[in-house]
Amino acid sequence: MASLISAEITATCGSLGYFGGDTYIKDPNCKDSVRDLIKFLKRDDDDFTIRRQIGETRVLLTDLIPILCCSTNDEELFDYALRLLVNLTSPALVVFSGKFPQEVSKRKYYLEIVSHLMSYKQHAFNNEALWAVLTKKLQDIVNLDWENRQVEDSLEMERLLILVRNVLHIPAEDEKRAVDDSSIHDQILWVLHQSGMIDLLLFIAGSKEEQKYCLHILEIITLILREQEPEQLAKTGATRSTSEKEKDEQELLEIRHRENAEKQTKQTMLRTSRHILASEALSTLRT
């Protein structure tokens, strides 16, 4: 069964088309294949075989993102691809309907899905061109008057916001990076910033017409600031302040002191009374 599913999914993914360096060459069945994938996901079983399978094929990275980037003219295809993307990036906990699975096998699947998500975040969404396209799309919708805005437009806007949220929500990888290095989350933030998405989000937050999205916006904002310490952030100047420097030095000094003290106590503990006597004798001899 699993092999059949696997074959089916691979076939569908294969009939999407291929990425030819700078443009995506679409297969004639491209649109239908994307729709098929959405349908497959809808009929996923309890073990989320299809979702895991699609994750395994890395179709999101190789095909879906390029399709999004290159099909700005094809509204319909863009819509389908976006829907699929939102579906694939939804948080693992949401996929498991809000509960962390207790069974061992389920938990394994859960972790598998999380790892897929992480790889999406790291490789697929760390892409400035993609965010530029998405920002453009969002901007177009925001610029529409309420008169001209169709139901599909609001839906698409909501999808875009949810996609941003999903991407930001993906947990950080267990990366052992140094303090001042930029993590993947930071990299995503940077790309978002570069593409102008963050400014647009702030604009939506402040506009009266888009009040119904305020919960989404607030969620995105809190997710953006997930790793930040407000105090630290507030005190970030263009340069490191002298007081900060002093503080760090103070901390370092304290640690050094402690280390010395610890070393000393260790030595005294190791030395037996005989040694002490000997050393004392030596010191007296020297004097």
Place this chain on the structure above:
Amino acid sequence: MKSISERELLVHRPITKLESINFDKDKNPERLMKKKKRPMQEVDASRRSTLGIRVFLKDMCIGFLSNVYNFIMRNVKSQLAHQNSESSDESFYMCAIKFFMEFNRHNGCEIDIVSETFSVKTLHYIQTQLDVYTENLTLDKENPLKWSKRCHVALRAYKELIMTVLELEKSKDTIVRESCNVIKSNMFYVVEYRELPLQLLQCYDEVKFPLSYLKDLVEMVHIFLKMLEHQSAKCRLLLVEKKKRKVRKSKKKKKAEVEKKAEMSETQLEEVWSEIAESVSSAIKGDDPLPSIMPFDPASDTSIDDQRNDAMKRIHHFLHDKQVPEALALLRASREVWPENDLFGSPNITPEDEFLAVREIFFTRIEVPAPDNAAAFNDDNENNNSDEDMQDDDEDEERQMELSKVEEEFKFSVFIKRFSTWKVVRAYGILLRDFQTNSSFINHCIVKMLHRIAWDCAIPAMLFQASIFRTFQRLLNYPGAEESTKTKEMVKFARFVLSKFFQVARNSDKVFAELLFWKSARDAIEVVEGYGSTNQQTKRGTQHVWTEEEEDELKKLFERYKDDENIDLLDSIMEHLSGSRTRQQIVRQLISQGLLSKEQTKKLRKSSSSAAKQKTAWSAEEIEQVVALYNEYKEATDVMGRILDNLTVKRPKKHVIEKLLELGTVTDRKQLRKKRAKKEGTAKKKSKTGKKSGGRFGGDSSEDHEDDLSDDKDESCNETSGESSADETRKPAKIKKGAKNYKYSAIELKAALLKAVQEGHSENVSWIRNELLGIAADRDGEDALDATPIVPLTEAAQRAFDNKTFKRLLKFLGLREPASEQESFWRCPETLLPAQLREMSCILTGALSGDLDMAVEQVGSSTEMENNDGMKEERKSNKKSSRSKRANAVNLESDESSVKSSSSKEKSDSESDLDNEISDKSKRKVDFKKSSSRSRIIRIDSDSDDNDSTAKPLPGTSFSLEEDTDLVVDLNLEKDKSDIDVVPEGNSSNLLEEENEGNPSGDMDVDDNIPVVRKVGKKRVLMLSDDDADEDISYPVRNDLDSLQDQDSSNSTVDKDVPINSRDDRRKKRIRMLESDSD
């Protein structure tokens, strides 16, 4: 031996087999705790990003804060409140509050840009959310992680709010400081807010919460306590709200005092008056400057009319205390507030008249002494209000649990004592373990708190705990501990605790064992002072505890007497027991020892009551004597007192009353009550009131004998807030009732009948008809003595009694609705003759068969006759009530005004409206209505001693008072005017609702008139324990129905204070509801 790497292998013990070489021998895997006991793992994601990222994020934050923060937060809040958004959205909201307020605090701290979330509303929101989360944490065992996370987020938001308040206090802007004060005083004033830190500390559990939560909590508590300490030190008097649980016992003492006061002889009064007369006249002339006194407290919850009465009493009291200037000032101020009817004299009163008015006030008798401070004021109000049951002399022993909010002076030391529980110490002990990695601030918080417990509360023994001592050991061995700023004070503290410990250890060797247990504050004191030391201090504790010897003794006595049928078991045990115990205590102990079962106790009660009856059997001479005495003294003011004094065999008052009722000498208890000073012609009244309670249950007498076994006896329901005006509204209501009883015409009757039949009550109508016929048959032979109760037997009939139209019909038929607290059924008055009853049943038959007109015409003439009777009756009752009114209402009121004040409810409403207007006019800007309806009132006392006693409006604190903030701030300190005795309105109806839940038929019967406001999650139900619940269980349905019926009837008439059946009321009082918030 060679190792694998061709090197020599060192072996310390001989090896016999090659397999026994084990390189993992020294490795001991760390033993993991069971999963359920493992502390929560830390998930801390925060890290420092690259400078570039941080810079742009900072820009983003600044932009967000200054442009959209307030806007989006308001939107989100309203979405959270209105639509059922996902519950996780709340945590995003709180996260945002926390982040941006902290960011703002470190970035210039501008209040304007976070004003949306810097308010009491936010405080309240977070507090309620925290409550919900902690509750869910205990209820929802499935995923504690979810709730603990949310708890943490909420806590951090709360902490941030406090931190911001702390920061903004330093601000130079007075408006900002003012708004800080509002939030702060709220935090300290309202019980729920004030208790929050303690509550959170109590429910900390390291399995459920991560350590970072504890850190935040400890910091929050530290700041909170610091602010509270500061506040209470700064202000002389910090008033706080307190939920009080009162146990009211016998009122005898109070009554005695009152009597004394009232019976101050005329001559004494004259003497006092002559003493103060001169100062009065000089004060009126204006020789001395008058102090300004506020007669009216807009923030108080007592109604305006009651406050007027109170003002009068205070004047009276001032006069008696010879504080003439105060009295005069109050009189003049009251005149301004209540100008209507010239109650306190007309506005342009001549000095002579004023003098006379003062004199009149002085000589009027006011039973209740006026209070001189807020607390006493409150107490007396209650006293005054419960006049009604004070008259009920048979309630000698009354105990009542009452939950109410009162204000009390706040003492920080008392508050901090509450933190000295083992749970708190334990939580701090957990955090103390990580003293090396903790920040110095957290270490400071820990030491400060432990220091408070050990030093301020003087219970160092609370810290005599092995785990804490182990930490101390590590601390003292820690190199450089004394030099490091982090641990300096901690070392000092550890030395202090240890020195205390060794001091104690010198005297008591058990203290080492105590190390192993967490101790409560009392235990800790005992550890130091010696065991049993606290027991001696509190007698209460020992009173209820049975020692082993006593238990043995009881057992022996029980064995000795249990088979003896002739004597009462409990009595004989009581006699022979060495310690003094009440019957109830003995019964309880017997049950807990397993000597008696519950059923047996019931039997015991019955037998004992019958025994008591025997014991109190009256001899013929005694009966004669009682009757003679009654006839002699029945005109006296205090009938019962005189009789009791002159009896040869002393008996309890209630027994005498029972006997008199039994003999038929007296028909109503009211006749035996004390009469008021001005009451005259009581004899006339007697003959009328006598009719009313003819149908008292005979069962009462046996019940009363059980008094000592059952805690609470019949009480009138008039204890709660609504009762304040009981005195005034009761009487007019009776007039109305009398009028309604008889004022009906044929047309009205017809209409009512038609309506009833249309609404499908035909079955019940026919049932009523049969009842009436039955009564008529009964009365045929002899004259009716009593009103005959009409007892509904079927459920349909019962329901019909709750129906408005049906009740109307009954009234038109001339039946009387349950009048006093002793009656629960409709009655057929004794005045109705059998012939009339027959006619009525004729009409009913007619109505049922359809030809109503004929039937009505037939009997039209006779109804007219009845009408006349009714008018007479009405006039009589009018006279009676006005007389009693004169006695009850505050003196000095002219007849006209008393009539006015006690007229119908609408009238008093309009009056209070008038008062409102006046109060507005006199520039009291605090909204009276608002303040009286809200239970939460803040009182910040100011340092200044300004005597300006008008309430000031708060200078534009835009942050917290904008948009209908539900708090009214009363900035000035006025000691003797505040009494906050809040029982939220609609509470009683809630109670009723609650009770009906268990009763399906009751559910159906709930009338639309009963306002039912349900707010899940904002209400707490508090069950008071009851020991004698089994007493009532045998007939709960009956009671519920009765109470419903009563409630309905009270709703349908103007009279709101018709007492509900006393027993039902007792049941209701067991369930008390507190609404944690009033909006």
